[in-house]
Amino acid sequence: MKEMAKAAEIAGEWASTSPETRAGVITGVADALDAAGPFLIEIADAETRLGTERLTGELARTTFQLRRLAAESGLSYDVRIDRADPSWPPGPRPDLRRYRTAVGPVLVFAASNFPFAFSVAGGDTASAWAAGCPVVVKAHPGHPELSRRTASVIEEALGSWSAILGLVEGEAAGVEALRHPAIAAAAFTGSVAGGLALARIAADRPVPIPFHGELGSVNPVIVLPGAAEANAGELAAGYAGSLTLGNGQFCTNPGLVFAPSSGPFADLVAERLREIPAAPFLNDRIESGFEAGADRLASVPGVREVVRGAGARLFEIDLEDFVPEVAEECFGPLGVVVRYSRLPDVLPVLSALPGQLTTTVHALPEEAADVEALRPVLADRSGRILWGGWPTGVAVTAAMQHGGPFPATTSPATTSVGTAAVERFLRPVSYQDWPSHLLPEPLRDDNPWGVPQRFS
Structure with a gap:
């Protein structure tokens, strides 16, 4: 050549x-x-x-x-x-x-x-x-x-x-x-x-x-109970915006969010996503792949489809029903809310996830002890760990790490x-x-x- x-x-x-x-x-x-x-x-x-x-x-x-x-x-x-x-x-x-x-x-x-x-x-x-x-x-x-x-x-x-x-x-x-x-x-x-x-x-x-x-990466987000209660509306808006940015066609799209079973966060996310208008996919092949992936997820036992809107799809599953198929990337505006009752029960699930580009924590300052337990697990599973914010912005700078354990x-x-x-x-x-x-x-x-x- x-x-x-x-x-x-x-x-x-x-x-x-x-x-x-x-x-x-x-x-x-x-x-x-x-x-x-x-x-x-x-x-x-x-x-x-x-x-x-x-x-x-x-x-x-x-x-x-x-x-x-x-x-x-x-x-x-x-x-x-x-x-x-x-x-x-x-x-x-x-x-x-x-x-x-x-x-x-x-x-x-x-x-x-x-x-x-x-x-x-x-x-x-x-x-x-x-x-x-x-x-x-x-x-x-x-x-x-x-x-x-x-x-x-x-x-x-x-x-x-x-x-x-x-x-x-x-x-x-x-x-x-x-x-x-x-x-x-x-x-x-x-x-x-x-x-x-x-x-x-x-x-x-x-x-x-x-x-x-x-x-591939689904970039998990973990919302701690205090943050979910105090900032539910703000977090729901932020998550919906990040999930659908660029019609979800970003490698840092936060496709998986762990949130408390109680509280309004998950319902507020659903309300936001129902309002998102349809946006174009990059091409027909990606669009058909997205729909096929979403339909496969919908068939997983324990998964509930909450939103099938024009611009996004949202699913829920209880933590005790979580299976590896839930953490497979579906390229596009698709999110899964994993509802948990006890934060310690989330740790082994996070530890078993495949490698990720990013993980994100939303917590109040007084939840520092719980975050300390999460941090080593997140560092083991991802290349960039966010405190607050959303992972869809990747700065071109000296300290940026855009990579992670396999298969990220x-x-x-x-x-x-x-x-x-x-x-x-x-x-x-x-x-x-x-x-x-x-x-x-x-x-x-x-x-x-x-x-x-x-x-x-």
Whole structure:
């Protein structure tokens, strides 16, 4: 495949660029996308049904994260320098210098629900570029024309660096690219079934590669009794809004909420959801999948359908009837309220849940002791734990963790959002007793790139 060959050919040169050069190239792409915004948004709206307001905000997020990750280019080397020490026990220590360098060409599988932010110029591409890796994107079939036009805008902006982005289309081409020996890592956002199929291919290659997949999550919310009683109306409105944001087509959609059996919270959520108007799905396949998943849930013993509205579906189940099928993701505006009588009884159910991107706690300050019991369980099951608020906003920042235990992701030690996303596409290398002038720039004594260095 020509895209693979181009990526392999330029990989070494791109990895050896200075942070200043790399940041300038990535920032230039962000500028070009901003300039082409009206044109690209029109195409995206025609292909995705997301609306110009949502798409305008998403494109702004996309160019922001490009610039933010461009600034990370010089901060990700993690340079550690141990100078030679003849007195080091149990024997002399040599001069050791360790840093992180690019893994090589990265294959990115674009997502359906974010045609800008998780697509051709999305966070996976931006973080791989910032790490020094060229990228080949497998376009999503939900927005093919947008993918082509975005790639064209980027290619023009890259100029002589145009080989750091390639685009392939079609399922067969994506699998062929994943098997190509030039590819050193892959990133994916999508379904559990699709992600696992690709992860197996990545693992079964003659040379296996890291596969960073974001797969599925229902993002449980736990409402403690005091909060449910004191803030029932506010919490119900917040939950309904988060559940139906973007017609529920977010990976952080809070599809599962544990709430006290007594009190008005669940009834208020139902009232809110009955008022939600219908909103378009990304495509007919996702809509039919949502309806099929909701109908399967409705057939689970103990599950009661409370709302079958134009814009959402809501189910209830008592905690003692909870079964694993209730925690399966249904991509769209579907929520399940799990009614509990005693908070301690919720802990073993939470502990048995599959891995999640997020978990959320709503509690009053005086319920701190109960929260302390919950916290380690939630930390064990998820990558981001919220106190109050709702999980559907994911900030592009240094401390963001957008990942979690399987099946939320295949790589729970990494994040796909935030500046730490760069770490997925780096590998450590140590140099021992090398002359300073022959070392890579980040490891040299004169530190020509001015990157952070840690000495011991």
